[in-house]
Amino acid sequence: MIRIILFEDNPDFIDSFQELMHETKGMELVAVYSNCKDIVHVVRHHQPDIIIMDIDMPGKNGLEGLRMLRAAGFTNLVIMLTVFDDNDRVFQAVCNGASGYLLKLSSPDKIVEGIWDAINGGAPMTPSVAKQVLKLFSAPFQKANDFQTLTSREHDVLSLLVRGFSYKMAAVELEISIETLRFHIKNMYAKLHVNSKSEAVAKAIHNKLLE
Amino acid sequence: MIRIILFEDNPDFIDSFQELMHETKGMELVAVYSNCKDIVHVVRHHQPDIIIMDIDMPGKNGLEGLRMLRAAGFTNLVIMLTVFDDNDRVFQAVCNGASGYLLKLSSPDKIVEGIWDAINGGAPMTPSVAKQVLKLFSAPFQKANDFQTLTSREHDVLSLLVRGFSYKMAAVELEISIETLRFHIKNMYAKLHVNSKSEAVAKAIHNKLLE
DNA sequence: TTATAGCCTACATAATTGTGTAGGTTTTTA
DNA sequence: TAAAAACCTACACAATTATGTAGGCTATAA
Numbered sequence: 053m054i055r056i057i058l059f060e061d062n063p064d065f066i067d068s069f070q071e072l073m074h075e076t077k078g079m080e081l082v083a084v085y086s087n088c089k090d091i092v093h094v095v096r097h098h099q100p101d102i103i104i105m106d107i108d109m110p111g112k113n114g115l116e117g118l119r120m121l122r123a124a125g126f127t128n129l130v131i132m133l134t135v136f137d138d139n140d141r142v143f144q145a146v147c148n149g150a151s152g153y154l155l156k157l158s159s160p161d162k163i164v165e166g167i168w169d170a171i172n173g174g175a176p177m178t179p180s181v182a183k184q185v186l187k188l189f190s191a192p193f194q195k196a197n198d199f200q201t202l203t204s205r206e207h208d209v210l211s212l213l214v215r216g217f218s219y220k221m222a223a224v225e226l227e228i229s230i231e232t233l234r235f236h237i238k239n240m241y242a243k244l245h246v247n248s249k250s251e252a253v254a255k256a257i258h259n260k261l262l263e
Numbered sequence: 264m265i266r267i268i269l270f271e272d273n274p275d276f277i278d279s280f281q282e283l284m285h286e287t288k289g290m291e292l293v294a295v296y297s298n299c300k301d302i303v304h305v306v307r308h309h310q311p312d313i314i315i316m317d318i319d320m321p322g323k324n325g326l327e328g329l330r331m332l333r334a335a336g337f338t339n340l341v342i343m344l345t346v347f348d349d350n351d352r353v354f355q356a357v358c359n360g361a362s363g364y365l366l367k368l369s370s371p372d373k374i375v376e377g378i379w380d381a382i383n384g385g386a387p388m389t390p391s392v393a394k395q396v397l398k399l400f401s402a403p404f405q406k407a408n409d410f411q412t413l414t415s416r417e418h419d420v421l422s423l424l425v426r427g428f429s430y431k432m433a434a435v436e437l438e439i440s441i442e443t444l445r446f447h448i449k450n451m452y453a454k455l456h457v458n459s460k461s462e463a464v465a466k467a468i469h470n471k472l473l474e
Numbered sequence: 475t476t477a478t479a480g481c482c483t484a485c486a487t488a489a490t491t492g493t494g495t496a497g498g499t500t501t502t503t504a
Numbered sequence: 505t506a507a508a509a510a511c512c513t514a515c516a517c518a519a520t521t522a523t524g525t526a527g528g529c530t531a532t533a534a
Contacts, residue, residue: 182387203510204510216459216465218491220490234493236511237491238492249461249491250463250464439483443482449522
């Protein structure tokens, strides 16, 4: 039995969602709140399996509620609801730890399907949001031309700088002299068109993300 | 008419995919290649709307082909195919600019649906990959506690450092003395638990992503 | 009123980074 | 064989960053 909390201020949607939950086997709507100002206490109390959260609510909007919940360390599944396929807002929700999102105007089937999707380890999204997430996610890798010109050693050096190594530490790590390290660094900066370690590090991270 | 190129070495899949394309209105399979070593020339020649690419192929695997294509500046839609729901591999494909991916064992309906999905601006993925993408994507935002302790001014300073400003430049920009700037920097480094500009910059980028 | 927090500024000095110059070795390619 | 690429090392010195210490002002909360 999937325990669900709904945060939503629109009475029509609340009604229809309650009906839907009545008709859906395996799901139980344990509580409905019209705002999320006490979300942390609510979730601690009800221990839901999944939270359905309207993005637009008076007072604290769904995004803020989501942030509060995550900041408090709760990892419950949270599906965001919105009327519009507003990529920016939804995207921000995703960035703040949403488990997925659904359009309010989706058919009841789609809504139930989205919930099961999330429960089963998925991340329900509309195609356009999925694409935006992927596009942003992969974009840094597509500016990697400067990095492709780095020699193996230059790449080694940069990797250590990104990890916070000082020159001295990096030279010890690579078993080369600090003079050699500076030699590589100078060449690398020229290739990357930067003038300082922090610029090189910034550029590297933007382009590698997972370093 | 959607023009499709297939890169795939498995004869069975090629056959079934060709049949599927025969039966599907609006889609035309213009070419099939069993490896992607000449992908750049192939795509330049055929100008496909979408490429279906097997991840595992002898010689250059699909990932490498995808990288070559993106490195050459082509932005065609690319859906990756795999037998297994191998998150790491698919995830890497997504990071390198794939438009989505499909399981080879998907039903013909799902495959066609995935292609339409991508053509219509979506990013077909299985639920588990979607969740991994979202999880990794949102993770940095969940380690933002150190940044929440920064004062407004410290935040200003950090933003400029991230953008490559030197101390002198940042002081001019904020209209403060370099002494003041160093004061803020010292406090900020203590809060962020870093010891150098590049470490602060690295930490900031990992935690803000979109700066 | 006092304490706290945040911002501003300066000085002194040490440490680190950045740049130019020079020389050498090994491997690969034309 | 000569040239190019990559890696190694050193010196000299300039520029920037990092750290400790000190003093002051304003706004806010207790």
